[in-house]
Amino acid sequence: MTATILDGKATAAAIKDELRARVKALSERGVTPGLGTILVGDDPGSHAYVAGKHRDCAEVGITSLRRDLPADATQPDVERAVDELNADPACTGYIVQLPLPAQIDTQAILERIDPAKDADGLHPVSLGRLVLGEAGALPCTPRGIVELLTRYGVGLRGAEVTIIGRGTTVGRPLGLLLTRRSENATVTLCHTGTRDVAAHTRGADVVVVAAGRPHLLTPDMVKPGAAVLDVGITRVPQESGRAKLVGDVHPDVAEVAGHLAPMPGGVGPMTRAMLLSNVVEAAEAAS
Numbered sequence: 001m002t003a004t005i006l007d008g009k010a011t012a013a014a015i016k017d018e019l020r021a022r023v024k025a026l027s028e029r030g031v032t033p034g035l036g037t038i039l040v041g042d043d044p045g046s047h048a049y050v051a052g053k054h055r056d057c058a059e060v061g062i063t064s065l066r067r068d069l070p071a072d073a074t075q076p077d078v079e080r081a082v083d084e085l086n087a088d089p090a091c092t093g094y095i096v097q098l099p100l101p102a103q104i105d106t107q108a109i110l111e112r113i114d115p116a117k118d119a120d121g122l123h124p125v126s127l128g129r130l131v132l133g134e135a136g137a138l139p140c141t142p143r144g145i146v147e148l149l150t151r152y153g154v155g156l157r158g159a160e161v162t163i164i165g166r167g168t169t170v171g172r173p174l175g176l177l178l179t180r181r182s183e184n185a186t187v188t189l190c191h192t193g194t195r196d197v198a199a200h201t202r203g204a205d206v207v208v209v210a211a212g213r214p215h216l217l218t219p220d221m222v223k224p225g226a227a228v229l230d231v232g233i234t235r236v237p238q239e240s241g242r243a244k245l246v247g248d249v250h251p252d253v254a255e256v257a258g259h260l261a262p263m264p265g266g267v268g269p270m271t272r273a274m275l276l277s278n279v280v281e282a283a284e285a286a287s
């Protein structure tokens with residue numbers, strides 16, 4: 001068996017086409033959505049992701065505002081940037097790019113975001129709404145995973161889903177999202193304290209790997225025909241000086257799985273598209 005590829009790049013392109021039309025409709029009503037980003041430091045990956053977010057905005061007609069701070073920025077510096085975007089009427093939603101440098105209290109920064117402008121769904125109010133099943137911005141990667149599976153017709157109702165990784169941007173909120181009544185999956189959340197990860201993946205209809213451990217998921221850990229989504233990205237330095245990106249899923253898993261969201265080209269582009277969806281939906285809801 002060779003897995004059907006869950007093509008996040010093509011799906012994200014289709015979503016962007018849909019959003020472009022919605023942004024045009026908003027602008028005809030005098031509403032211009034504006035996404036802000038706060039980036040602290042020199043991490044090349046974070047710089048690339050933020051640049052991508054601004055390109056995406058330009059593609060669909062969302063205005064964008066950028067606040068870049070140096071690697072030695074202090075807590076008050078970052079708080080000032082947050083306060084500015086909270087107060088700026090041109091910014092209808094914004095994100096703080098993660099991770100932040102070690103000297104910054106990340107949770108305090110996320111909690112300072114005006115919940116009405118939380119484009120990433122990572123403010124405690126947004127996460128609380130997710131727990132309660134209320135409407136609100138959803139974290140982009142979990143939302144992108146559900147959207148990708150839905151658009152490819154991979155059923156979640158009653159499915160056994162195993163997630164590896166309990167981080168607050170992917171694993172934990174994904175577990176909450178999938179166990180909502182609308183999705184109705186049964187979720188097992190594996191983490192560094194899980195004794196036998198393979199015992200939980202082998203019975204799963206869907207496996208999502210977000211552990212940041214290269215090639216953690218091997219073919220023997222996957223039920224034939226299961227859907228596998230690779231969320232891990234590790235930058236492995238090469239002799240050439242350039243870094244190679246390696247996912248959490250071993251390439252041979254494609255021979256066993258029924259569907260595979262690869263890295264690159266699977267979940268990552270969906271994360272970007274879902275940020276745009278969150279911004280557009282919030283502008284629509286407010287207008």
Ligand SMILES: Nc1nc2c(c(=O)[nH]1)N[C@@H](CN(C=O)c1ccc(C(=O)N[C@@H](CCC(=O)O)C(=O)O)cc1)CN2
Nearest residue numbers: 049095096097098099120140263264265266268269271
């Ligand atoms: N505030 C946030 N910080 C971070 C988030 C987030 O959702 N909100 N997620 C990640 C980074 N991220 C977006 O911010 C992101 C990661 C990866 C991709 C992507 O498209 N990846 C490519 C491959 C990697 C590459 O080309 O560099 C892919 O999978 O095809 C997009 C967005 C952590 N921080």
